[in-house]
Amino acid sequence: xxxxxxxxxxxxxxxxxxxxxxxxxxxxxxxxxxxxxxxxxxxxxxxxxxxxxxxxxxxxxxxxxxxxxxxxxxxxxxxxxxxxxxxxxxxxxxxxxxxxxxxxxxxxxxxxxxxxxxxxxxxxxxxxxxxxxxxxxxxxxxxxxxxxxxxxxxxxxxxxxxxxxxxxxxxxxxxxxxxxxxxxxxxxxxxxxxxxxxxxxxxxxxxxxxxxxxxxxxxxxxxxxxxxxxxxxxxxxxxxxxxxxxxxxxxxxxxxxxxxxxxxxxxxxxxxxxxxxxxxxxxxxxxxxxxxxxxxxxxxxxxxxxxxxxxxxxxxxxxxxxxxxxxxxxxxxxxxxxxxxxxxxxxxxxxxxxxxxxxxxxxxxxxxxxxxxxxxxxxxxxxxxxxxxxxxxxxxxxxxxxx
Numbered sequence: 001x002x003x004x005x006x007x008x009x010x011x012x013x014x015x016x017x018x019x020x021x022x023x024x025x026x027x028x029x030x031x032x033x034x035x036x037x038x039x040x041x042x043x044x045x046x047x048x049x050x051x052x053x054x055x056x057x058x059x060x061x062x063x064x065x066x067x068x069x070x071x072x073x074x075x076x077x078x079x080x081x082x083x084x085x086x087x088x089x090x091x092x093x094x095x096x097x098x099x100x101x102x103x104x105x106x107x108x109x110x111x112x113x114x115x116x117x118x119x120x121x122x123x124x125x126x127x128x129x130x131x132x133x134x135x136x137x138x139x140x141x142x143x144x145x146x147x148x149x150x151x152x153x154x155x156x157x158x159x160x161x162x163x164x165x166x167x168x169x170x171x172x173x174x175x176x177x178x179x180x181x182x183x184x185x186x187x188x189x190x191x192x193x194x195x196x197x198x199x200x201x202x203x204x205x206x207x208x209x210x211x212x213x214x215x216x217x218x219x220x221x222x223x224x225x226x227x228x229x230x231x232x233x234x235x236x237x238x239x240x241x242x243x244x245x246x247x248x249x250x251x252x253x254x255x256x257x258x259x260x261x262x263x264x265x266x267x268x269x270x271x272x273x274x275x276x277x278x279x280x281x282x283x284x285x286x287x288x289x290x291x292x293x294x295x296x297x298x299x300x301x302x303x304x305x306x307x308x309x310x311x312x313x314x315x316x317x318x319x320x321x322x323x324x325x326x327x328x329x330x331x332x333x334x335x336x337x338x339x340x341x342x343x344x345x346x347x348x349x350x351x352x353x354x355x356x357x358x359x360x361x362x363x364x365x366x367x368x369x370x371x372x373x374x375x376x377x378x379x380x381x382x383x384x385x386x387x388x389x390x391x392x393x394x395x396x397x398x399x400x401x402x403x
Contacts, residue, residue, distance in 0.1 A: 004028045004044050008037035061099040061126055067155045069094075069103065074148035084110050102126065115139055130276060130297050137283035147283060154279065161268065161359075164366050172373045179384060186388065188224065191217045194392055213391040245301075252301045256329060264369060267362040269300050270334060271355050273307070278351035287314055302329055320347075333357075 004025065007017050016037065022028035025042065032039055069090065076086030087107040094100040102123055109119035117136035120127040131151060138147025191213060206214075220227065241247035256266045273294055280290035288311055295307035310323040321339035324330045334354055341350025 004042055006032060006042045007040040008032060009040065011036050061096060061102060063155060063159050065096060065099045066126065067152050067159065070148050070152040070155065074145050074152065077145045077148065083116060128297065129293050133280065133285055133293055134283055137285050141284055150279065154275065161362070168366050168369055172377055175377050179381060183384065184220065187217045187220045192221060207394045209387065210391045210394060249301045256302065260369065264362055264365040266329065267358045267365065269298060269303050271359040271362055273298055273303060274351045274355035274358065278348045278355060281348040306330065
């Protein structure tokens with residue numbers, strides 16, 4: 001949103017000077033005329049370039065903004081307010097300038113004769129093909145209000161699930177990182193001095209655990225920069241490899257075969273795929289297009305390839321369940337329920353039931369994982385502390401006993 005400085009006169013001839021925010025000069029003129037002002041001069045204020053860049057980064061539109069916007073738009077349509085007028089109203093109360101700009105561009109597009117789905121398609125990174133396809137289906141069926149409400153609920157559920165997963169992993173990652181930092185500091189500063197004292201004291205019978213600590217301490221102290229460079233290169237290499245087709249495929253497979261955690265990830269993917277596909281079919285999107293869209297937003301190359309194969313199977317007269325049953329990554333329950341749904345003509349109903357079951361399973365497993373991680377971390381911390389204490393105290397006891 002741009003800022004303009006103006007000088008004007010009101011209806012009584014009083015001179016007024018101030019600033020106003022608008023998306024364009026025409027918008028500023030219109031806003032001032034609505035206030036009954038006669039414009040004498042209107043100049044766009046020059047913002048600080050650095051400030052502008054920083055604000056644009058900090059105010060980047062998020063998934064939460066899309067959820068709020070979708071709910072607001074659904075409410076406006078339910079109140080029989082014209083779509084264009086509703087979008088202009090939302091623009092005025094949107095706090096983030098970057099997102100307000102997106103909505104303003106959507107309003108301009110609709111004013112030029114485009115549909116709501118076409119205007120959202122112009123910002124694919126923010127809304128995505130799933131969003132656009134559902135809005136298009138809602139427009140075609142005349143159920144745009146219900147579609148937008150469902151979209152808001154869907155995006156909110158997805159956001160909450162991702163937040164739960166991040167929350168479950170943040171605590172252990174923090175503890176492990178802190179333990180690593182403390183361990184390195186101990187190895188490079190405290191242990192060399194303590195172990196040096198033991199060596200100078202003439203202790204000959206040094207326990208194996210103490211000798212291991214001495215070797216590790218010397219190695220880290222002497223090669224710390226080399227270790228950092230190797231780890232940094234390894235991190236960079238793995239990151240680059242993960243961005244390739246083969247690397248992403250291997251990483252996605254690894255995520256679903258990790259003991260315990262892999263089961264949670266698999267259930268999350270199955271719940272997401274089932275809900276997305278059920279929603280698209282229920283909204284009237286053709287099955288081939290629904291499978292294509294679902295494969296693109298699945299978030300996992302393994303399941304993407306399975307869905308694309310299922311799409312080819314349906315194109316050639318086959319079934320989705322006939323493809324899913326061949327893959328161990330897909331539980332037999334899923335393919336069995338889907339086969340019944342396809343035979344009875346209730347595919348969307350069965351997919352919705354699959355979503356409910358595996359979404360509940362994923363929620364419960366995430367909670368259980370959080371409860372399981374805490375005692376495991378405490379055990380690791382205790383084991384690490386015990387090794388350090390034993391490595392230092394055992395030779396001290398030997399020294400005291402010898403004395």
